[in-house]
Amino acid sequence: MHRRTPVTIKDIAQTLNVSVSTVSRALRGMPEIHPDTKNAILKLAEEMDYQPNQLAKNLVGNRTKTIGVIVPSLSYYFFASMLNSIEEAAMQAGYSVMVCQTNESYLRELAQIQNMLNSQVEGFIISLARDSLDYEHINRLIRKQIPLVLFDRYTDKIESSKVIVDNKQAAFKATAHLIEKGCRRLACLAGPPHLEISNQRLDGFRDALVSAGLQYEEQYVSHSDFTQENTIIQANNMMSVSNPPDGILTMSDNIAFSTMYALKQRGLRIPEDVAMVSFNNEPTCVYLTPSLTSISQPIREMGTQAVRLLLKQLEADIIEPETVVLDTQLVIRESSLR
Amino acid sequence: MHRRTPVTIKDIAQTLNVSVSTVSRALRGMPEIHPDTKNAILKLAEEMDYQPNQLAKNLVGNRTKTIGVIVPSLSYYFFASMLNSIEEAAMQAGYSVMVCQTNESYLRELAQIQNMLNSQVEGFIISLARDSLDYEHINRLIRKQIPLVLFDRYTDKIESSKVIVDNKQAAFKATAHLIEKGCRRLACLAGPPHLEISNQRLDGFRDALVSAGLQYEEQYVSHSDFTQENTIIQANNMMSVSNPPDGILTMSDNIAFSTMYALKQRGLRIPEDVAMVSFNNEPTCVYLTPSLTSISQPIREMGTQAVRLLLKQLEADIIEPETVVLDTQLVIRESSLR
DNA sequence: TTGTATGCGTTATCAT
């Protein structure tokens, strides 16, 4: 069994015939220490390649300066990108982040939160897993007064701080855009019906239809579970009705990609036969043919705000849930131009 | 300042009038404990919502059962995907992983390794940052006998275990495929010249040319720094020579995406004017028009092997570097069919 | 079966 023994301040102390407290002080650059001893300690620490044990530091300090970030999957560009902005904001505030993926599984979400709690993260930034229908594990965090911020995938059944975009308005904008471009039979390929984000967008979709005097029809609404296979099935079903849609709003670029793929397989032209608009505005949107019109979310700002809300809770005595709603931008490309 | 006081085994012990060691034993399900006391302890722990402090456990046990994974960026699908397979393999072996991104920066790579060392990770799985030209920080790990596995982005200047694919052969296959499809003026849009992976692929590219009796010309080789902006410039330069290429091999799908974009802007048809093959076989390849021919790497197997090599070092006394070379698969799509 | 004592690496309090 292979195990190295790292050098500790004790080792340094013994070698130099000083006490551990002196070494500790020197290493942390405390003022009341003799330059000579300090230099000797620093030099030896360097030579011995001393690595401070963060575990011990955290244990005695009773804080980790670490925040836990839990997302469905880092394979989704949106979440990988959010992680980056969260990391940057956290780092600036002197915090480091610990990341976990749930892979859309409720059980993994449960386990990851547990692990992070055990690892003494000081707060959480979470985007809910698709399969999380029960929120007791999250609400327990709130009861325990553990700082928490939800983003993107939230639910009204959890009363916490949130960072979201105005999903209803965004979907309204996107749908109105399709209508303006001449679409009359509008469909929405939404996400799972228990995700608030999906419902909000569906509301915006419906409002836009109503505002334009168009009929909202159930047959033009379907729910994807985010997987490619399922999305393709949903898309094909949707196009198989007697009077198929001439415009589709999808809940994410990934859903849109699969949908476009399915439409092309059916020999349909985009945007001539079916115009499309989606959410997220991933880089890939630009590369597709036709390029994909998509709602852009202010990822950098969302990360900054999420960290800000979390820090606020970390530094406050009482936790007052606060919701930050950010604006989106409709980036118009070929898929909706006709 | 907001700070909760988590319940400890001490709290449980006091409440139940037993010693901490009894609680400790009960909680971990040790055999020599009376059913009654055990039940009482478990029940109370549940009621008080006791969370074991992992920091303390790790400190006393002198192990963390954690491996550090450092990648250039999780926004690259390849790395996000590798992370998943590494996590799965690690979990099966009872290890958890701690992830960090370098954002291609040498300084961040340095800092992240430092942080992870301080956090007592037991070993590293690393894919080098683009900007890492000096490898002293990595070689120091080896000298300190800290288990290490490199994957994908490696260098011969680091003598460690590695998990790679046969890059030379893969590039050869890809290039030979282009030649077979009738391309005669072949170009390679490679990565930074100091990355071994790029050189290996360039070697394979050249070998394929030579094998086919074609000329290897410097003007047909250029190096991208992986960014979209730079890639587009490189691609345009490459097509501006007097006798532009009719086939391009790119080092990654992302580079290919940008290149295709640039080619289309110039009014070139793919594959008729220029055929294309790239590396990684990301899902997006399927969605493009034309769909993109790409070299598929066995990501799942790579993750499994990386963890296996690391565990081997963790459990062995001497560290014998071992290199696992895996095979790739050329997935032929429209971009090279003519 | 349970308790006592010691230690993990570090910081902090109180002396000197």
Add this chain to the structure above:
DNA sequence: ATGATAACGCATACAA
């Protein structure tokens, strides 16, 4: 300016 000692939360060798 420096040292001895306690403490952080937990595990464990040794006693009882």
